[in-house]
Amino acid sequence: MLSEFKSLISLLQSYLTWIVDRSAGEVAGCILFLFFVLFVFLECCSPREQRPSERLRRSYRANIELFAFNSLALSLLSIPTLLVLAEQYSGRGLLNYIANPIVKAVFAFLALDLLLYAWHKASHCFDCLWMFHKVHHNDPFLNVSTAFRAHFVEILIINFLKAMLIVALGIQESLVLANETILTFFTMLHHANISFRGERLLGRVVITPYLHRVHHSVKRNEHDRNYGSVLSLWDRLFGTLAELQPAKIGINGGVPKDLAGLIKCGFTMTDRLPAQSSHDELIAGAGCCKAEKRGFLS
Numbered sequence: 001m002l003s004e005f006k007s008l009i010s011l012l013q014s015y016l017t018w019i020v021d022r023s024a025g026e027v028a029g030c031i032l033f034l035f036f037v038l039f040v041f042l043e044c045c046s047p048r049e050q051r052p053s054e055r056l057r058r059s060y061r062a063n064i065e066l067f068a069f070n071s072l073a074l075s076l077l078s079i080p081t082l083l084v085l086a087e088q089y090s091g092r093g094l095l096n097y098i099a100n101p102i103v104k105a106v107f108a109f110l111a112l113d114l115l116l117y118a119w120h121k122a123s124h125c126f127d128c129l130w131m132f133h134k135v136h137h138n139d140p141f142l143n144v145s146t147a148f149r150a151h152f153v154e155i156l157i158i159n160f161l162k163a164m165l166i167v168a169l170g171i172q173e174s175l176v177l178a179n180e181t182i183l184t185f186f187t188m189l190h191h192a193n194i195s196f197r198g199e200r201l202l203g204r205v206v207i208t209p210y211l212h213r214v215h216h217s218v219k220r221n222e223h224d225r226n227y228g229s230v231l232s233l234w235d236r237l238f239g240t241l242a243e244l245q246p247a248k249i250g251i252n253g254g255v256p257k258d259l260a261g262l263i264k265c266g267f268t269m270t271d272r273l274p275a276q277s278s279h280d281e282l283i284a285g286a287g288c289c290k291a292e293k294r295g296f297l298s
Helices: 002-018 024-045 053-074 079-089 101-125 127-137 144-148 152-169 173-191 209-215 233-237 259-265 278-285
Strands: none
Touching: 024 144, 024 173, 053 144, 053 152, 053 259, 079 152, 079 173, 101 127, 101 152, 101 173, 101 233, 127 152, 127 259, 144 173, 173 209
């Protein structure tokens, strides 16, 4: 497993420092690299849940392969594109009506985080989106590398939505880079197989591992919860927050074990159960409702 850790660390460091400009981007890449190493170290020394080493190794290998594929295939269509758009439209958007740079930065962050919340929820509501998003959910062993387990089509859609928001608001290049750095950090954090003192208290503000584990439950009434990327505010505001122990992690059915299987999985439709009523959702939020399960055709 050590070789998989080293490979993923090397890929993450090189990718994050290469895809953005050579000044602020290198700083952001180094910071994220250090946090990634820290999360891997904590997972090894004090894991939240013990996992069979062979299965965990398989999870890391699959995530590394998908991350490498996405890095090569989408390197010119992701963060660099967003930074170019930000540079061209930073003087034309709605944020130009705000003079205070701090207020402008806060609005930009909230807008991007809310966009990701809305997209995430839509990915669970519509089969055509869940088809791609389930690739992220079918990892039965949550770990920091799961943060980078995403189908390339989903990444393209997310970046297209981000691009539209950047143009509409005129978000500055530096704010885009800062937001991408913050997002990557929290995505690694809440997927890491760790626990820490004050986690529940911190969860009142941001998404932490114990909140995001619910989102990766095999039960639909549990994984249709906690959609936030950074802030837990949106889940609290829109009634999608759940604080409970998930029954089991992953999705029902077979789990792809390699890159080809993960890519193919993203183009496979899903057998879905209907969403629950509002009353049932409230019961589910308390952790007391009957289980509804969701699977996919492999």
